[in-house]
Amino acid sequence: MKTITLVKYGEAKNAFEIRDIEIPSPGDDDVLIKVTSMGLNFADVVARRGLYPDAPKNPAVLGYDVAGIVEAVGSKVTHLNIGDRVTALTRFGGYAEYVKTSAFGVAKIPDQLSFEEATTLATQACTAYYCLCESINLNPNELVLIHAAAGGVGSIMTQIAKHKNCQVIGTGSTTKQDFMKANGVDFCIDYTKEKFDEAIISKYGKRPVDVIFDSIGGKTFKKGFKILKAGGKIISYGVAAQMNGSKSGKLKTISVALGFGFFSPLQMLMHSQAIIGVNMLRVADKKPLLFQKVLNEVVSFAEQKIIKPRVDKVFTVDAFANAHEYLESRKSIGKVVVNW
Ligand SMILES: NC(=O)c1ccc[n+]([C@@H]2O[C@H](COP(=O)([O-])OP(=O)(O)OC[C@H]3O[C@@H](n4cnc5c(N)ncnc54)[C@H](OP(=O)(O)O)[C@@H]3O)[C@@H](O)[C@H]2O)c1
CATH class of the missing domain: 3.40.50.720 (NAD(P)-binding Rossmann-like Domain)
Incomplete structure (x- = not known):
């Protein structure tokens, strides 16, 4: 499968390479997702500049959130099935055609939500909800x-x-x-x-x-x-x-x-x-059940249209660097998305 790998800190146009790696196999508690849309987050820009201490070292596959279709589920996963449309927190590894991630960070999305809109939920909406409703x-x-x-x-x-x-x-x-x-x-x-x-x-x-x-x-x-x-x-x-x-x-x-x-x-x-x-990575790492509750609440808020995701621009993978530059330019309103 293809990944967009960060190979060099600095300007977006020189930072990424498309690299092929094996499709990961899900463990008992994991889900494998065929990614349709990858969400960009401001922290990705900070990581690309080499300023984000939590990011993996280069060469690294960044990416906090994806939306797509469940391809396989681990033996202990009960709330998801192959073929489900989902949004997922990836805590890196999201810039890829397939993503393996812990099931607690994956939720089915309502039919009315596009994959692009769904990329707003797992990181940005969960952060917003956690800050306003949990903290x-x-x-x-x-x-x-x-x-x-x-x-x-x-x-x-x-x-x-x-x-x-x-x-x-x-x-x-x-x-x-x-x-x-x-x-x-x-x-x-x-x-x-x-x-x-x-x-x-x-x-x-x-x-x-x-x-x-x-x-x-x-x-x-x-x-x-x-x-x-x-x-x-x-x-x-x-x-x-x-x-x-x-x-x-x-x-x-x-x-x-x-x-x-x-x-x-x-x-x-x-x-x-x-x-x-508030650091949602720590919440996801140390309090996964709380994170799962927040994600489910967020999906429910989106279903009730309390949360109305705003997708600004959708880029294709060949314009990946442009998507990063756009988010860094501080011009974006709402979410920046890249589709495979
Ligand atoms: N703690 C967590 O777990 C967590 C999780 C997600 C995001 N975050 C943080 O939340 C913030 C928003 O993330 P996002 O992904 O939704 O990004 P975003 O808000 O869509 O983009 C960043 C925006 O911040 C504004 N900004 C203000 N001062 C800035 C500065 N000095 N440098 C750059 N931008 C500046 C810019 O808009 P204007 O200049 O027009 O205001 C820019 O468009 C980021 O700081 C991110 O690191 C934290």
Whole structure:
């Protein structure tokens, strides 16, 4: 079978090679999927740049999520059958014609969902659902700030927050404002034109935000903390800031880490605030049954149209590098997909 293998860190056009390897055989708890659509995630871009510590070393087959058809199931798998249309978390290995993955990360998809739409579920929607529905309890009317609100995760976070009757503030670049509004964001901020913290204070007053979902990190996190209400929570689930500017390697890591600022438990206690970190790979590795529950909830939300996946562009495999470049360009709205 063909794989798209990362052979060199750096620019997408020089990074990947198509390589042939054996089709894997599923173990007792695994599922083998014939892949129709591969989802790209921002972490793939970070890994391709050599900045993602959890990624396997080169040559590596990246890829967190696929959609396709079940080709074979292990002897202990009871919830899936050959021929089922599924979405799956792959935790690497997803850029391939066939994928072997643990059954807990695989779910049947509703008939009305295309394979391309289904690629949004296993990573981005599960991350959104976990952040909004497992890591905290959102209450109606709470004021929620979502960074990168037009992105794969951010667009689904917005849909779930609106379903929970929250007021949503979203940040995004200029070309994404209309989409954010149409997707339910109540107060859209173009952070390329105004400072998000100042825009929020001028509209809502000092320290108005109940919950912040932060995928940017560094100074953005620190600024967010300064507008968090007493009793508020900040969920940190990404560090896109590490892609900023020209510094590289350890210097960049240190500069972004310092940008977050320093916090003491006493300060949290005094203001009844919480900082919560989310890493879905750890959840999948250490709490597979919880991950499976989240995936099933997400599929059910998609069935009920609470989650409405937004596929931006679908590329073919021969334009794989273009798909990566497009996601890295920060122009994408929703999901970027590559079809075999
Ligand atoms: N913790 C987890 O388990 C987990 C799981 C999935 C994803 N994530 C994280 O969630 C974030 C979103 O992932 P995604 O796959 O859905 O990507 P995405 O949001 O579709 O794409 C990333 C977007 O982030 C915005 N952004 C803001 N500042 C940026 C910066 N300094 N560098 C690059 N992009 C920046 C860009 O849009 P605008 O500039 O228009 O805002 C860009 O389009 C990523 O940070 C990712 O690592 C974490």
